[in-house]
Amino acid sequence: MIQQDEYKQRRKQLMRIAGEDAVVVLPATPERFRNSDVAYPYRQNSDFYYLTGFAEPDALLVLRPGAENGETILFCRRKDPDKEIWDGPMAGQQGAVADFGMDKALDIAELDETFPELLIGRERVFYTFGLDVEFDHHLMNFINELRQSPATRQAAPDEYVSLDHFLHDMRLYKSRKEMSCLSTSARIAVAAHERAMRACQPGMHEYELAAELHYEFNRANCGPAYQPIVGSGDNTCILHYVRNNATMHDGDLVLIDAGAEYDGYASDITRTFPVNGRFSSEQRAIYDLVLAAQTAAIEVIRPGSHWEEPHQAAAHVIAEGLIDLGLLTQSLDDVLAEESYRNFFMHKTGHWLGLDVHDVGDYQVDNEPRLLESGMVLTVEPGIYINPNDESVDPRWRGIGVRIEDDVAVTSRGHKVLSKRLVREADDVEALMAS
């Protein structure tokens, strides 16, 4: 778990970047309802959680660097004993100060009266427009009111800076504690994948394997970081397949893409394995090729490599392999130049990983691929998907989809695979399924 002193350090760092004439404004994610009065499971906004560790809705963080009467202010719900009977404990203003290290906490119900004065004398507002349209309007109204009143006109903010750029750059570099959360998240996901592999039998449904994943997440006090993908047979070729309702047949592959969320931090792991425990020769050929591509991509991950290098390494191996198998007929140079491997490998080799499964952080700096640095965490996930209706390939290959995905931290010496305890080699997959 991330401790309060780390959240405090993050707020301090952001305030240093924003500067003394700034005010940072960040609302919590609103609670949303799925039907009638049944709410979706609440998930805090990742930026908000990164700066507070505060998981309640109806909250607003305001940072005022250098302010003598309170630099960090949290608006949150007033403690309500009647509501607590139904929904359990709330932090309230006292808890926000005592347990979440805020300088001050105010009642969110009194936002209209107490928020505008916090903007007075601050030139620049760090706020990301467009994410919470309702609050965008509130904020503009508050500022317009200050502008229209002769008493506050001079002291109203008049510059807006998106918070994303600075905050997301901070989030890209993981601290030691964040690395530990990401490792824990990966460890729980590894156990979930192992459980599903062991449980798999022809005749079961995809959702029965999904249930094994959820069981393992829940018993570790986690949920999934995203809806698990459990696709068998032709469904292995549907990249974001989440119906998970087909029967799994003898002779099919099944692809599971599933990760846990531990204290907000995601893992994102994919394995593909034979429903009956033994790869066919075609399945194995594609599997070994994807594995070789993944190994090549992981090998180039070290400080100083650039963001595109793992993808280039994977694409090169896959292009060569598809030619060797007769699935592509051009020369290697042509396949790479025209990217015709994209008929079979149509996504990128990875993305940043953190509080969001597709985590924040720029992939380009000054129009160049970003250089990898120690503390960054990314997925490495090449795949080959042979469309079941692709009449240009020999029928024996059709409907085979394989992705292998692991979570990799860039370290000062190179890299560390956070999910490395999960079997990867085809023989080891078969051995685990038989155990």
Ligand code: GLY
């Ligand atoms: N699980 C989503 C992805 O692999 O990017």
Ligand code: MN
């Ligand atoms: Mn994934």
Ligand code: MN
């Ligand atoms: Mn991924």
